[in-house]
Amino acid sequence: MREQSRLSEEAREREHANRMKAMSHPIRRRCYAILNERVASPQELGAELGETADVTSYHCKRLVALECAELVREEKAAGSGAISHFYRAVSRDMVLGDLWNDMGPDSGEDFLASIMGRMVRDFTRSTEAGMIGSDESFHLARTLHHFDALAVDEALAIQEEARVKLAKVQARSDERARSNGSATSVVTTWQACFEVPPAGAR
Secondary structure: OHHHHHHHHHHHHHHHHHHHHHHOOHHHHHHHHHHHHOOEOHHHHHHHHOOOHHHHHHHHHHHHHOOOEEEEEEEEOOOOOOEEEEEEEOOOOOOOHHHHHHOOHHHHHHHHHHHHHHHHHHHHHHHHOOOOOOOOOOOOOOOOOOOOHHHHHHHHHHHHHHHHHHHHHHHHHHHHHHHHOOOOOOOOOOOOOOOOOOOOOO
16 A cells, blocks of 8 residues: 555656646647547647647647647648648646645746636536526535635645546546446536635625
């Protein structure tokens, strides 16, 4: 068990180091954000970001090398025969408190704003489409706690454990889809734990 814990910690540190490298360049950071939303090609990323496909292709390959993205498929364009590569993120958005100091202030603020903005958009889109609340297949909860420092650490550990378990759920779903064509739907999950000012404070 101790050896498994050590290996798990090493994997977590490697994942973090790779993510910091991915976030260190503004264009790569924006490519990563889009690939967290959907599968896209360098051509599509370039059109959305106002960059050339060569530039976004380079950053997609760097994301793959950093284990933050994967090549999903290749498509040959009709006529020209050119091959387009399509990527998606495999390392999901997260900000862990004990790793936060490794981020520069600009990268950190951009990353937070990007994650929270997508959370709001997820909820808005689901509401507008009449999805959330249409049946029992959803969970939404908000709880204010009064924690001491030890309780905060325990809560953060629970959030991280949930994230890791959900990643395994995703892997099993991917395998079923590949092996027997199991239908999938887009589902968003959030893990968050942070301090807020007391009620009435400004």
